[in-house]
Amino acid sequence: MRYILYHTFVWYKILTKKNLTNTQKIILEFLIERKEKHQLPPTLADIALHFGYKNRATVQQHLHALEKKNYIKRNPKISRGIELLLEDKIFVSRPIIGEVAAGNPLTIYPSAIDSIDLPKIARLPKDSFLLRVRGNSLVDVNIINGDVVIVNPNLEPKNGNVVASVLEDAALVKRFYKTENGIELHSENKEYEPIIIDPIRTSFKIVGVVVGIYRSMIH
Secondary structure (H helix, E strand, O other): OOEEEEEEHHHHHHOOOOOOOOHHHHHHHHHHHHHHOOOOOOHHHHHHOOOOOOOOOHHHHHHHHHOOOOOEEEEEOOOOEEHHHHOOHEEEEEEEEEEEOOOOOOOOOOOEEEEEEOOOOOOOOOOEEEEEEOOOOOOOOOOOOEEEEEEOOOOOOOOOOOEEEEEOOEEEEEEEEOOOOEEEEEEOOOOOOOOOEOOOOOEEEEEEEEEEEEEEOOO
């Protein structure tokens, strides 16, 4: 697969911006980590303790600089009144059009069942779409239950590709192999047997090649 996207990966891309000093990058990184881990921004005391500042005025100066550069917004009346202003700039909402089984087949949904915020820096292939994975048959290739796979319908599948397919009106994501006797869909989990398909007798269609995975680190 070509890429795996994580929330944290995108945040670190932001931290490479040249208009931040090294100290500002480190403090912003700390604010981001605290948001992802605890869903709450730190207090001034938290920041001072973490970086070993004896004077909170030093923390105020760095936060003022980050606010002036439009990375955060502060509410001085609240102890945890630091708001990150990054997310709206770098994420765009995209629909998840259904669920696909990494295990037993699942029913396909006719319309979007959910949406996620994907980084704008992730240039998805033309006509690509998103499916949420249910099951654990691909754990050995780091596709786990709850992941969102990015599917490119314009690629011709090659042996060994992970593909999204429709088998008798049910959706599957498996590793694809074409043999002399037909098509085989393999799992990456020893608990699952390969699915052998005779395309002449069975309703089967590949809808696209999986080219990426999106996984939120927050559960």
